[in-house]
Amino acid sequence: KQEVTQIPAALSVPEGENLVLNCSFTDSAIYNLQWFRQDPGKGLTSLLLIQSSQREQTSGRLNASLDKSSGRSTLYIAASQPGDSATYLCAAYNNNDMRFGAGTRLTVKP
Amino acid sequence: DAGVIQSPRHEVTEMGQEVTLRCKPISGHNSLFWYRQTMMRGLELLIYFNNNVPIDDSGMPEDRFSAKMPNASFSTLKIQPSEPRDSAVYFCASSLGTGHYEAFFGQGTRLTVV
Numbered sequence A: 001k002q003e004v005t006q007i008p009a010a011l012s013v014p015e016g017e018n019l020v021l022n023c024s025f026t027d028s029a030i031y032n033l034q035w036f037r038q039d040p041g042k043g044l045t046s047l048l049l050i051q052s053s054q055r056e057q058t059s060g061r062l063n064a065s066l067d068k069s070s071g072r073s074t075l076y077i078a079a080s081q082p083g084d085s086a087t088y089l090c091a092a093y094n095n096n097d098m099r100f101g102a103g104t105r106l107t108v109k110p
Numbered sequence B: 001d002a003g004v005i006q007s008p009r010h011e012v013t014e015m016g017q018e019v020t021l022r023c024k025p026i027s028g029h030n031s032l033f034w035y036r037q038t039m040m041r042g043l044e045l046l047i048y049f050n051n052n053v054p055i056d057d058s059g060m061p062e063d064r065f066s067a068k069m070p071n072a073s074f075s076t077l078k079i080q081p082s083e084p085r086d087s088a089v090y091f092c093a094s095s096l097g098t099g100h101y102e103a104f105f106g107q108g109t110r111l112t113v114v
Helices: none
Strands: A004-007 A010-014 A019-025 A032-038 A044-051 A056-059 A062-067 A072-077 A086-094 A097-100 A104-109 B005-007 B010-013 B019-024 B031-038 B042-050 B053-056 B065-071 B074-079 B088-095 B109-113
Touching: A004 A086, A010 A019, A019 A032, A019 A086, A019 A104, A032 A062, A032 A072, A044 A056, A044 A062, A044 A072, A072 A086, A097 B042, B005 B088, B010 B019, B019 B088, B019 B109, B031 B074, B042 B065, B042 B074, B053 B065, B074 B088
Parallel strands: A010 A104, B010 B109
Antiparallel strands: A004 A019, A019 A072, A032 A044, A032 A086, A056 A062, A062 A072, A086 A097, A086 A104, B005 B019, B019 B074, B031 B042, B031 B088, B042 B053, B065 B074, B088 B109
């Protein structure tokens, strides 16, 4: 079954820094890869969805890339802000199965 | 649309009792997922429905767990009897269909079994 890994597990950066979160998956036969944000005690908020045929998606300060052949996706956050502090999760969708990584807990310090 | 709606938001029950969690997917969405989230195991897919039909329930941990989707606008996840190790946050998510569609999550039900 699909295994999804996210590194680093935690990241602390000063405000304004650009940063990259990594997601890797073992089965490249994915339909899509989705990035989510989760605030403490809250549900998951969808950030970006990349279809298997796409290389990247952008939304505001967020840019997600996908390299199916290497089994990797990255989430780039530009000019980070304290409000970006949250846990970021990636999910790889295969046939009838959406598997999550353990997440990266991001802290952006003012 | 109000998004995926789950109820209750919090549930505290005694070991051995039956627990029913409820989910209303986004109108028009044909796919529905139930997940469980714990610190130790992260997000685990329990069961997946497509067009109200359970497609994959291999993630359901034990026979104590059951899920139904009697119509396109309602699903339940039942635990009978409940045990302390079932304590977790249970999420429901829905999407327009399989594969190429964005999934949207509810706010979750925090279950505590004492």
